[in-house]
Amino acid sequence: MSDTPVKIALFGPGTVGSQVARLLTEQSADLASRVGAPLEVVGVYVRDIGKDRVGLDPALLTDDADALIAKADVVVELMGGIEPAKSIILKAIAAGAGVVTANKALLAAHGPELYEAADAANVDLYFEAAVAGAIPIIRPVRESLAGDHVRRILGIVNGTTNYVLDEMTARGLDYEVAVKQAQDLGYAEADPSADVDGFDAAAKAAILASLAFHQRVPLGDVYREGISAITAADVAAATDSGHVIKLLAIAERTGEGGDGGVSVRVHPALVPLSHPLASVHGAYNAVFVEAEAAGDLMFYGQGAGGTPTASAVLGDVVSVARHIARGGRGPRESHYGDLPVLPISASSSRFQLRMTVPDRPGVLAAIAAMLAQSGVSIETVRQQAGGVGTGLATLAIATHRAPESDVTAVLDALRSSDAVTEIRSVLRIEGE
Numbered sequence: 516m517s518d519t520p521v522k523i524a525l526f527g528p529g530t531v532g533s534q535v536a537r538l539l540t541e542q543s544a545d546l547a548s549r550v551g552a553p554l555e556v557v558g559v560y561v562r563d564i565g566k567d568r569v570g571l572d573p574a575l576l577t578d579d580a581d582a583l584i585a586k587a588d589v590v591v592e593l594m595g596g597i598e599p600a601k602s603i604i605l606k607a608i609a610a611g612a613g614v615v616t617a618n619k620a621l622l623a624a625h626g627p628e629l630y631e632a633a634d635a636a637n638v639d640l641y642f643e644a645a646v647a648g649a650i651p652i653i654r655p656v657r658e659s660l661a662g663d664h665v666r667r668i669l670g671i672v673n674g675t676t677n678y679v680l681d682e683m684t685a686r687g688l689d690y691e692v693a694v695k696q697a698q699d700l701g702y703a704e705a706d707p708s709a710d711v712d713g714f715d716a717a718a719k720a721a722i723l724a725s726l727a728f729h730q731r732v733p734l735g736d737v738y739r740e741g742i743s744a745i746t747a748a749d750v751a752a753a754t755d756s757g758h759v760i761k762l763l764a765i766a767e768r769t770g771e772g773g774d775g776g777v778s779v780r781v782h783p784a785l786v787p788l789s790h791p792l793a794s795v796h797g798a799y800n801a802v803f804v805e806a807e808a809a810g811d812l813m814f815y816g817q818g819a820g821g822t823p824t825a826s827a828v829l830g831d832v833v834s835v836a837r838h839i840a841r842g843g844r845g846p847r848e849s850h851y852g853d854l855p856v857l858p859i860s861a862s863s864s865r866f867q868l869r870m871t872v873p874d875r876p877g878v879l880a881a882i883a884a885m886l887a888q889s890g891v892s893i894e895t896v897r898q899q900a901g902g903v904g905t906g907l908a909t910l911a912i913a914t915h916r917a918p919e920s921d922v923t924a925v926l927d928a929l930r931s932s933d934a935v936t937e938i939r940s941v942l943r944i945e946g947e
């Protein structure tokens with residue numbers, strides 16, 4: 516055991532950072548023996564030194580980022596956002612410090628620049644907390660599965676939206692109330708639109724797909740829909756049809772042998788109650804990975820929250836600190852392939868189309884004809900009377916798997932037809 520401490524600089528003592536600081540203190544003896552040297556927090560970067568930070572030694576607080584970086588062996592970035600996080604990480608790398616970050620927004624937008632800078636400077640860049648919080652998923656995909664051929668990743672990777680949808684389903688909570696609760700519990704991003712509009716899940720999907728497929732997947736190529744349009748009626752209809760609504764991240768290789776391209780998308784989907792993802796409640800996340808040799812793997816755990824996420828951050832701190840204390844280096848970047856990232860129009864899914872229709876003879880036949888014309892095959896139809904005297908009915912049509920472009924054509928036809936009063940929701944069905 517070395518007496519020379521590994522010096523840690525913490526940037527951003529918020530929901531996650533404050534738990535990292537607490538655990539670094541409380542677990543210091545264990546961490547030292549795992550690393551082979553004591554870990555010493557040499558400073559905590561904050562915006563306002565005057566502000567009281569419960570549980571943090573005021574002597575450690577600083578607003579001088581450059582001076583803090585200069586004395587650190589490991590920089591832990593937990594501020595979030597693009598700037599100043601990006602500049603701080605690049606300066607840390609240039610100064611020869613290892614970096615640990617949970618910043619998926621930054622990695623999805625500027626990952627290649629950061630990975631290349633770390634490789635060039637021969638320093639570690641670890642980011643286990645950036646995807647699915649406490650769940651070990653970056654290491655398995657980046658290292659354990661590096662010798663396999665990953666075909667598909669399907670997961671719930673955003674705790675906030677899973678919590679919101681779960682509360683709406685299990686307790687009938689209003690959308691806004693559930694979002695506020697997720698914020699209060701420390702699950703949501705500083706701007707919760709990052710969660711509910713699917714940006715956070717899209718960033719995680721881009722990171723996972725890049726690592727799993729050894730392909731650069733730019734964030735802009737990830738198809739994204741959030742959950743803000745999901746209504747209480749959608750949730751009730753999902754329950755009636757034996758499903759639950761989940762925000763899913765899906766990344767798959769397409770074509771014969773997976774050589775056609777890569778498709779990465781985030782959207783709400785109907786998941787059958789019998790599927791394991793339907794039982795992922797609250798802020799828990801789950802990620803399925805289908806690999807050629809390994810077969811199916813499933814990773815499950817807390818995807819958000821200060822303490823669970825701090826666990827992943829600390830695991831990375833131990834790895835980087837071990838290398839500093841005893842030598843060695845973490846994984847380097849793959850050499851990347853050049854498969855195209857395909858647009859959503861090139862993918863296919865099963866769909867549930869829910870609509871209000873006039874309750875009169877011939878309507879069902881007219882709608883069926885429109886689907887047939889676009890080559891979209893109906894699997895089931897459920898009709899409910901729309902209430903006495905309304906003259907309306909609600910129709911829920913589940914399709915067989917169909918290309919997105921064909922379903923788009925059907926929706927255009929349905930919208931301009933007098934056989935349909937209103938399209939109420941269009942949801943993909945996944946996991947069957």
Ligand SMILES: NC(=O)C1=CN([C@@H]2O[C@H](COP(=O)(O)OP(=O)(O)OC[C@H]3O[C@@H](n4cnc5c(N)ncnc54)[C@H](O)[C@@H]3O)[C@@H](O)[C@H]2O)C=CC1
Pocket residue numbers: 526527528529530531532560561562593594595596598599617618619620644645648701702703704705818819820821824
């Ligand atoms: N909260 C969670 O469950 C999870 C968060 N993450 C990621 O961890 C990072 C931190 O998240 P939270 O702790 O939830 O955020 P937070 O908003 O609670 O904490 C961020 C901290 O950084 C400070 N900060 C932000 N910008 C700053 C600036 N320009 N200068 C100085 N200080 C600044 C804030 O004052 C605050 O103390 C983000 O990248 C987030 O995406 C990752 C996984 C889970």
Ligand SMILES: N[C@@H](CC=O)C(=O)O
Pocket residue numbers: 645646647648672673674675676702703704710715818819820
């Ligand atoms: N806001 C994120 C936090 C973890 O990444 C989420 O809700 O999953």
Ligand code: NA
Pocket residue numbers: 643644645646647648649650651652653827
């Ligand atoms: Na993780």
